[in-house]
Amino acid sequence: MHQIKKIQLLFALIFIMGFTGFAQKQPFAFSSKKSRENLLIKLQDSIINKEAEAYLNFNKAINWNSYAWATSFLMDNSEQNFKVLKKALSNYRQLSKHDLKRVFESVYACFPNDFVLEMTDIAENETENASIFATSIHYLVQNKKEVEQLIKTKFIDNDSPVIQALRNELKPEYKSVSISDLIQLIRYNATKKTKFLYSIQHKNRDLPGKVFIQDENGFLVKENGKIVLVDQLARSATNLPMYITNGNTPPGLFKIESLAKSENVFIGPTLSFVTFLPFECDASVFYNNDKKDFLLEDYLQFFPKKLQSNLSVQQAFWAGKAGRGEIHFHGTTIDQEIYKKQIFYGQTPSMGCLCAKEIWDEEGNLKESDQQKIVNMWQKTKTENGYAYVLELDESDWKVFEKNINIVL
CATH class of the missing domain: 2.40.440.10 (L,D-transpeptidase catalytic domain-like)
Incomplete structure (x- = not known):
């Protein structure tokens, strides 16, 4: 599971022990008040604040896997996270495709309406990665921006299932069931x-x-x-x-x-x-x-x-x-x-x-x-x-x- 692997990575990074095999009639240590408090402290201090400070103040590379997971998990809409994502999107060409996808996770989770200009730029210029194009287009659609011209002119010969799913959700035949x-x-x-x-x-x-x-x-x-x-x-x-x-x-x-x-x-x-x-x-x-x-x-x-x-x-x-x-x-x-x-x-x-x-x-x-x-x-x-x-x-x-x-x- 993609999300499971990320969680396991996060645990390795913040040194939390896993607990398995407990019966429901026994306490499950990870769900206790103490464990929850410790998790929040480690997410905030050991990952989010640490990575953000190094990136914003010293221009050091962020571990986007852990940073995006932690900020998405907490739905961190702080000014600090906004600055991190603003910087990343403004310099998205310097990011790998993998890291840009992780940036998108935090953008969607924490600032679903705040980066329309940046996502427009990405949608207009992305020519290689169907996932990045589709994700940026979807962001524009959820902010009620016109995307018809981009859909008609980009990735038109691409048979990617991501592009197929994107096109499907924009058609009139895509509707909720009655x-x-x-x-x-x-x-x-x-x-x-x-x-x-x-x-x-x-x-x-x-x-x-x-x-x-x-x-x-x-x-x-x-x-x-x-x-x-x-x-x-x-x-x-x-x-x-x-x-x-x-x-x-x-x-x-x-x-x-x-x-x-x-x-x-x-x-x-x-x-x-x-x-x-x-x-x-x-x-x-x-x-x-x-x-x-x-x-x-x-x-x-x-x-x-x-x-x-x-x-x-x-x-x-x-x-x-x-x-x-x-x-x-x-x-x-x-x-x-x-x-x-x-x-x-x-x-x-x-x-x-x-x-x-x-x-x-x-x-x-x-x-x-x-x-x-x-x-x-x-x-x-x-x-x-x-x-x-x-x-x-x-x-x-x-x-x-x-x-x-x-x-x-």
């Missing part, structure tokens, strides 16, 4: 003898989505006669585009391979859903048949005919082809208070996965777990594998979905 689309999909899967997890999300990923599950018999999992809905956040700390590494979770189809405990201390000991995007595993594994190649037409067979023409559900396919991977569905040990000024406060973002809320006491004991609720629903039957749909529901249908789900579904 409640009627969702109903049709559930009915479409009712006789498949397969388990399905549905993660229904907002286009604005600052807003948490909802998860529900359909068992092998086609029934939606209920408690006390009502469909169980559990909150889940599909927002990356970076808020990068979904087809970019460490970006938001792409909508579309995922293969659920198993449930397993993560060794990542930020995720914690609650079981995670280990999932595959298309191209992340063999086609035969993803499709549970003898397919040898990933073709869009085969992927689209998991959707009713009407939904097949909606470009939003294709984004997981293109994200997988672009190299994204290990987008798991997991819990969290991250302190919610870091994000008390954010719209999603109460939830914690990841680095591209889907994250369910977990509450820990000061000693590191798990007090509340939405992730465990999702796991419990999934484990009502013995089969571990299945499929997950991540879908962006049209905002006009959200009230109907939340208030009348037991009627409409």
Whole structure:
């Protein structure tokens, strides 16, 4: 997992010990108040302030891997970070492509509206790297800037999946699904003898989505006669585009391979859903048949005919082809208070996965777990594998979905 590797690198840099294999009934040291306080101090002092001071005052090179991760994690919109990013973007031609991508992570996470001029310059002049071009274009789009001419004249013969995904999201055929689309999909899967997890999300990923599950018999999992809905956040700390590494979770189809405990201390000991995007595993594994190649037409067979023409559900396919991977569905040990000024406060973002809320006491004991609720629903039957749909529901249908789900579904 790209984000896991970055976290492991960060831990090596700040000398934090990892904890694995704990049962949930035992304290999980990393989620304790003391560990959380120590982490914040080390992130701020040993990485952010140290790197920024050396870069701004002495023009020393920054370790962009650790700096971008730390500032994105904290969503650091300080004047100091602004100056660092301003300097980096103003001199972006001196950066490697790798380092510029890391700069983008902090820019998106911390200053989503402040670098339009700099990102315009990059978009206009980038001719080699599809990822850098797409990321800069997306930044302009989210700031309501005109990009049509750039899209028409640059990378026009490029068959990169990143460019395909970028072009898709700018077309009128790219739209959120309707409640009627969702109903049709559930009915479409009712006789498949397969388990399905549905993660229904907002286009604005600052807003948490909802998860529900359909068992092998086609029934939606209920408690006390009502469909169980559990909150889940599909927002990356970076808020990068979904087809970019460490970006938001792409909508579309995922293969659920198993449930397993993560060794990542930020995720914690609650079981995670280990999932595959298309191209992340063999086609035969993803499709549970003898397919040898990933073709869009085969992927689209998991959707009713009407939904097949909606470009939003294709984004997981293109994200997988672009190299994204290990987008798991997991819990969290991250302190919610870091994000008390954010719209999603109460939830914690990841680095591209889907994250369910977990509450820990000061000693590191798990007090509340939405992730465990999702796991419990999934484990009502013995089969571990299945499929997950991540879908962006049209905002006009959200009230109907939340208030009348037991009627409409």
